[in-house]
Amino acid sequence: MSGYKKFAIVGAGNVGGFIAEELLKKKDAGKIDEVVIVSRPESVDKEQNKTLAARGARIVAAAFDDVPALTKALAGVHVVISTISLLAIDVQVTVAEAAKAAGASVFVPSEYGGPTENLPGPLGAKGTLQAKLREVGPPTLVVYTGPFADFAWIPVVHLDVASGKVSVGGDGNSKISWTARGDLARFLAHVLVHAPASRLQNQTLRLEGDRVSFNEIFRGYEERTGKKLEITYRSTESLRQKVEENPYDFDADLHLNWATDGLVGEPDNALYPDWNPTKVVDIIAPRK
Ligand SMILES: NC(=O)c1ccc[n+]([C@@H]2O[C@H](COP(=O)([O-])OP(=O)(O)OC[C@H]3O[C@@H](n4cnc5c(N)ncnc54)[C@H](OP(=O)(O)O)[C@@H]3O)[C@@H](O)[C@H]2O)c1
Structure with missing residues (x-):
């Protein structure tokens, strides 16, 4: 204590x-x-x-x-x-x-x-x-x-899943801590x-409430909702160039980071054994 x-x-x-x-x-x-x-x-x-x-x-x-x-x-x-x-x-x-x-x-x-x-x-x-x-x-x-996990799904970072169109960096398979x-x-x-x-x-x-890639999240969303997402993949080279041109391009900065280095490191979750955090898919497509 x-x-x-x-x-x-x-x-x-x-x-x-x-x-x-x-x-x-x-x-x-x-x-x-x-x-x-x-x-x-x-x-x-x-x-x-x-x-x-x-x-x-x-x-x-x-x-x-x-x-x-x-x-x-x-x-x-x-x-x-x-x-x-x-x-x-x-x-x-x-x-x-x-x-x-x-x-x-x-x-x-x-x-x-x-x-x-x-x-x-x-x-x-x-x-x-x-x-x-x-x-x-x-x-x-x-x-x-x-x-x-409950605050990222907004148009300004091209993650408004409700609109049916999203855009992420790299091939969407990099694991991210959420x-x-x-x-x-x-x-x-x-x-x-x-x-x-x-x-x-x-x-x-x-802290790592969940560890999933964008593709895993989008697949889960499509399976649960029956809605198909239009996903655009932006190359890490193009994102890197955007950040070099304008370090305050928040969207490019975040997506480059998530595509290349999206983990928090070795999680300390064990400090709270009963934590039981929410999965990303349960937030964006809750079970009915
Ligand atoms: N991991 C993520 O996905 C994620 C997402 C969003 C934010 N964050 C991070 O979480 C932290 C808090 O973000 P937030 O979204 O909670 O912030 P926020 O709600 O926009 O602002 C928090 C507080 O900052 C004070 N504030 C706002 N503008 C100010 C100014 N110009 N000068 C001085 N104080 C000002 C205000 O306090 P009062 O009104 O009480 O005076 C405001 O309520 C940030 O470090 C942010 O980067 C992380």
């Missing part, structure tokens, strides 16, 4: 909302004492915060670049979990500084995807930031999950409470 009882989530949005919910379940069960949500003053009154407040979270406003305000907001917190948007990833330096000033024992940076060390573009920026966060903040816990947001949240909440502190400080967690 880590002994950590007070948790803060800074920038709870698409991902942080799930983590807050799982921590609040631990609070309901008497396993932890407090869940603090730190939001920017301009969004502190958003609906999600009202819902979390009604569930028992304490909502605090602080600008993410205001070290004194953040330090006050994080006073007494053992674990600071950042789920700040990829668009504002650099602001985590001040959040980590404040977490350290407030005496936190662990800082979880906003990663939650595939490994980002030595990558180009916006995802690589996360990996580059890790050393700085370790330097200025408390010990870090880096969480890799692969793409979100994790749904709810499964990530359950795993993280469990481990932050039950693992020893030594497994949480300056450590990496690699």
Whole structure:
């Protein structure tokens, strides 16, 4: 048991909302004492915060670049979990500084995807930031999950299965680690409470809810739904060229990464033997 009882989530949005919910379940069960949500003053009154407040979270406003305000907001917190948007990833330096000033024992940076060390573009920026966060903040816990099994099926990355047309990199056979947001949240909440502190400080967690290729997912979808998908395969050479021309071509960057290096590494799933994560096909084509 880590002994950590007070948790803060800074920038709870698409991902942080799930983590807050799982921590609040631990609070309901008497396993932890407090869940603090730190939001920017301009969004502190958003609906999600009202819902979390009604569930028992304490909502605090602080600008993410205001070290004194953040330090006050994080006073007494053992674990600071950042789920700040990829668009504002650099602001985590001040959040980590404040977490350290407030005496936190662990800082979880906003990663939650595939490994980002030595990558180009916006995802690589996360990996580059890790050393700085370790330097200025408390010990870090880096969480890799692969793409979100419940959040990837969107037009902007050509994965809108509901439209009947999808496009992926390479031949579609590369295995990819997937994790749904709810499964990530359950795993993280469990481990932050039950693992020893030594497994949480300056450590990496690699979660793999499912390990399947795009072709396996699409076959499963077609079998379950009876709908045929029109699949376009884009060569890794063409994707690489696109990323070289524009490192911020997020679609090309992600598909190149998934086609060539889509695994999280050796999974740490055994840290939560009862985890029982959801399969990708059960999310995109649930059994009736
Ligand atoms: N593996 C995957 O498939 C996958 C998919 C999506 C995201 N992710 C990763 O998960 C992490 C969180 O992403 P998300 O989708 O949850 O983010 P999000 O909902 O877009 O944003 C999270 C929070 O960031 C804060 N924020 C937004 N814009 C900001 C700005 N300009 N300056 C300062 N703070 C700002 C907001 O906090 P307040 O409103 O509370 O102030 C917001 O609620 C990121 O690292 C992202 O890359 C992974």
